Amino acid sequence: xxxxxxxxxxxxxxxxxxxxxxxxxxxxxxxxxxxxxxxxxxxxxxxxxxxxxxxxxxxxxxxxxxxxxxxxxxxxxxxxxxxxxxxxxxxxxxxxxxxxxxxxxxxxxxxxxxxxxxxxxxxxxxxxxxxxxxxxxxxxxxxxxxxxxxxxxxxxxxxxxxxxxxxxxxxxxxxxxxxxxxxxxxxxxxxxxxxxxxxxxxxxxxxxxxxxxxxxxxxxxxxxxxxxxxxxxxxxxxxxxxxxxxxxxxxx
Amino acid sequence: xxxxxxxxxxxxxxxxxxxxxxxxxxxxxxxxxxxxxxxxxxxxxxxxxxxxxxxxxxxxxxxxxxxxxxxxxxxxxxxxxxxxxxxxxxxxxxxxxxxxxxxxxxxxxxxxxxxxxxxxxxxxxxxxxxxxxxxxxxxxxxxxxxxxxxxxxxxxxxxxxxxxxxxxxxxxxxxxxxxxxxxxxxxxxxxxxxxxxxxxxxxxxxxxxxxxxxxxxxxxxxxxxxxxxxxxxxxxxxxxxxxxxxxxxxxxxxxxxxxxxxxxxxxxxxxxxxxxxxxxxxxxxxxxxxxxxxxxxxxxxxxxxxxxxxxxxxxxxxxxxxxxxxxxxxxxxxxxxxxxxxxxxxxxxxxxxxxxxxxxxxxxxxxxxxxxxxxxxxxxxxxxxxxxxxxxxxxxxxxxxxxxxxxxxxxxxxxxxxxxxxxxxxxxxxxxxxxxxxxxxxxxxxxxxxxxxxxxxxxxxxxxxxxxxxxxxxxxxxxxxxxxxxxxxxxxxxxxxxxxxxxxxxxxxxxxxxxxxxxxxxxxxxxxxxxxxxxxxxxxxxxxxxxxxxxxxxxxxxxxxxxxxxxxxxxxxxxxxxxxxxxxxxxxxxxxxxxxxxxxxxxxxxxxxxxxxxxxxxxxxxxxxxxxxxxxxxxxxxxxxxxxxxxxxxxxxxx
Numbered sequence: 001x002x003x004x005x006x007x008x009x010x011x012x013x014x015x016x017x018x019x020x021x022x023x024x025x026x027x028x029x030x031x032x033x034x035x036x037x038x039x040x041x042x043x044x045x046x047x048x049x050x051x052x053x054x055x056x057x058x059x060x061x062x063x064x065x066x067x068x069x070x071x072x073x074x075x076x077x078x079x080x081x082x083x084x085x086x087x088x089x090x091x092x093x094x095x096x097x098x099x100x101x102x103x104x105x106x107x108x109x110x111x112x113x114x115x116x117x118x119x120x121x122x123x124x125x126x127x128x129x130x131x132x133x134x135x136x137x138x139x140x141x142x143x144x145x146x147x148x149x150x151x152x153x154x155x156x157x158x159x160x161x162x163x164x165x166x167x168x169x170x171x172x173x174x175x176x177x178x179x180x181x182x183x184x185x186x187x188x189x190x191x192x193x194x195x196x197x198x199x200x201x202x203x204x205x206x207x208x209x210x211x212x213x214x215x216x217x218x219x220x221x222x223x224x225x226x227x228x229x230x231x232x233x234x235x236x237x238x239x240x241x242x243x244x245x246x247x248x249x250x251x252x
Numbered sequence: 253x254x255x256x257x258x259x260x261x262x263x264x265x266x267x268x269x270x271x272x273x274x275x276x277x278x279x280x281x282x283x284x285x286x287x288x289x290x291x292x293x294x295x296x297x298x299x300x301x302x303x304x305x306x307x308x309x310x311x312x313x314x315x316x317x318x319x320x321x322x323x324x325x326x327x328x329x330x331x332x333x334x335x336x337x338x339x340x341x342x343x344x345x346x347x348x349x350x351x352x353x354x355x356x357x358x359x360x361x362x363x364x365x366x367x368x369x370x371x372x373x374x375x376x377x378x379x380x381x382x383x384x385x386x387x388x389x390x391x392x393x394x395x396x397x398x399x400x401x402x403x404x405x406x407x408x409x410x411x412x413x414x415x416x417x418x419x420x421x422x423x424x425x426x427x428x429x430x431x432x433x434x435x436x437x438x439x440x441x442x443x444x445x446x447x448x449x450x451x452x453x454x455x456x457x458x459x460x461x462x463x464x465x466x467x468x469x470x471x472x473x474x475x476x477x478x479x480x481x482x483x484x485x486x487x488x489x490x491x492x493x494x495x496x497x498x499x500x501x502x503x504x505x506x507x508x509x510x511x512x513x514x515x516x517x518x519x520x521x522x523x524x525x526x527x528x529x530x531x532x533x534x535x536x537x538x539x540x541x542x543x544x545x546x547x548x549x550x551x552x553x554x555x556x557x558x559x560x561x562x563x564x565x566x567x568x569x570x571x572x573x574x575x576x577x578x579x580x581x582x583x584x585x586x587x588x589x590x591x592x593x594x595x596x597x598x599x600x601x602x603x604x605x606x607x608x609x610x611x612x613x614x615x616x617x618x619x620x621x622x623x624x625x626x627x628x629x630x631x632x633x634x635x636x637x638x639x640x641x642x643x644x645x646x647x648x649x650x651x652x653x654x655x656x657x658x659x660x661x662x663x664x665x666x667x668x669x670x671x672x673x674x675x676x677x678x679x680x681x682x683x684x685x686x687x688x689x690x691x692x693x694x695x696x697x698x699x700x701x702x703x704x705x706x707x708x709x710x711x712x713x714x715x716x717x718x719x720x721x722x723x724x725x726x727x728x729x730x731x732x733x734x735x736x737x738x739x740x741x742x743x744x745x746x747x748x749x750x751x752x753x754x755x756x757x758x759x760x761x762x763x764x765x766x767x768x769x770x771x772x773x774x775x776x777x778x779x780x781x782x783x784x785x786x787x788x789x790x791x792x793x794x795x796x797x798x799x800x801x802x803x804x805x806x807x808x809x810x811x812x813x814x815x816x817x818x819x820x821x822x823x824x825x826x827x828x829x830x831x832x833x834x835x836x837x838x839x840x841x842x843x844x845x846x847x848x849x850x851x852x853x854x855x856x857x858x859x860x861x862x863x864x865x866x867x868x869x870x871x872x873x874x875x876x877x878x879x880x881x882x883x884x885x886x887x888x889x890x891x892x893x894x895x896x897x898x899x900x901x902x903x904x905x906x907x
Contacts, residue, residue, distance in 0.1 A: 014356035060346065060356035096342070099351040221494060 012057030026243025100135030158190030704768030
């Protein structure tokens, strides 16, 4: 799967805009089965995606966000390209005086891609998510970001619990380094989903733990450039993938 | 300190000549000033007529004020405005308590008579956003205006404990008739509750220049505040550094600024007067620099000013900006915010080219013609020498001690009631009084300092101040070893001053002739006959003799020796002595002086022993005072200042 749309603890100022474009790539040659046992898949799968994310400070109390992926996936001899899910959401403050303590609510809108293919761009179902996100200042110009999120779809996919912990350290005034651990854990209420014409059922229910690290460089005041590397270190019904992304962000 | 200082010896005769010269000069000032007043009045100058009022200066000639460009509705500088806002109580609460760098705005309605003008309010400023009392900007919706303005800017003055510095600085520029924004004190009420006293500063935009007859279609630039690089050097044009904002017209055409900067770089100092005359409203440059000199503004020339190129005159006009860190405030290079700006350091002795490097300023001072004009403009404001016919006559003596004293007293009275009920507790009580006393001392000391450096016929040497008459050239100064970053700076030296004490003169200022430092002030209570008093100061060095019960680390690294040099001159006086605390790396605190408020003066009488004197400390102005001090003729009195005994472990600690 492409990297999950990140939630955030940070609310923009009223009237502030932020646009981020990122290019992600991941690849794998092995997978964990439904019991968490690792197997070689005998083929290399690739996934490219270009994510566009826009946030807007609607008011001091609310930030709106919109995000979508343009995806290309190959696995063995099959491949698929197209627009992935659209995510629309709103972020609000948990503490009216402080930034970095936020709730988030969003809807996941499929964009009409086929969900009948063996490789697909998303679940093809409407869904929604709610999240809590917090940022804690640490010592030596560092901070931690903690986030917990729950996703629910209309249909077979299992509901998911998605926690993450990120630690950010200022390396120089313009460079930050970060390390992150993310998890996706299904609640186990997923239903088998058949794929018409392919005599094949699949269980859209998986778990994965991913670690990552990267750097971010701020330049020209309102621009930033990010580079991240990710590894799936444990999973169930999930590929043992490794990947990275490059992102450019601008706010105004 | 930008440059290391070098100090020369002292000649007693030269000081005597200087005093006489000053005395003669004063007579000449009065004579010339009187003559100049008559001349200006008889020629019906178009400059606004500004008169001294109870609190300073006000524009009293409305015709002249309109010519000057006063906003459509006449205004009075002494008047305290009231802005009453209506807004959601939660928004009002959040506005002052939210994350300081959040730039959100909130809906608001401004009461204007029976009307409620809709708009939005936001916190403005850069690092001052971190103070509890926020500076605010009210933007009225299109189609609404308050006295012709859609933007209302209210400065909280949080960095200035006196809440007077900005006002006083603008007062100078108004007195000089500059094209500057309207400035008045303003009360702010939100939902009927008094929020505090603010300083209304008109939002600077092309319409303001239009009022001054400069048109509203000129190119308008402003150095980016956090860039610290808008210094008019060629490198300031580097697009990646983003040193400049273009405020109007809203396009990316920086060619007028580029042309100015490049031509400035190519112009040698020798012909810089012609360049300035051709390209600038020269009075705006003169006034800006003179104002920066008087206020000792170290926070400018690479930021904190506006440049407007008028299509009417075809010239650039400078508009000064941001004078909170002035009038004695001293940046501390070794401390973190807020202590780096909000501290009890003090300085009045930064030379006239105070401020960051900027070719406009640097070549200006290096050009004899421009320096001559500057000297006349500064003299006009200080009330020294002939009046400058190019600026309003009423500005003559604006910075003189007598007028400053009156201005500060009236200003304190005028805003006192509002300050005392300021919910941010910004300006009341003994601490506030001490802050104002420090401001008063700054004016006095700066006046004498500038007079010594610029107007007295004495040889002076400072770190950077090297006009043509200086014997120490820039090459020599450049050859001096630079202070080592992060290490305490010490410049041990001896300074001297003397004064003739005669009946009829109760206030005596003892100014070092070479450095212009105000070493001591006397307020005479009793004088028998006349006498000559001399003062010698050993500065920035441990006192060679200290009271027997103290250790040298307990004392200031300064010694004062006072002598009444003529027989028969018995004297009782209040004595105020100054010491040095420019910042944490340049001060005179001994290793165990942790709290300067605990300093006590000790006096060694030549015929007695050490005695501790009743001492009043002003740790902000860095002065020590003792009252009713009796000095016998032909005796030497040695003073040191020490804190009470502390444990030996503390002696290695230092301030």
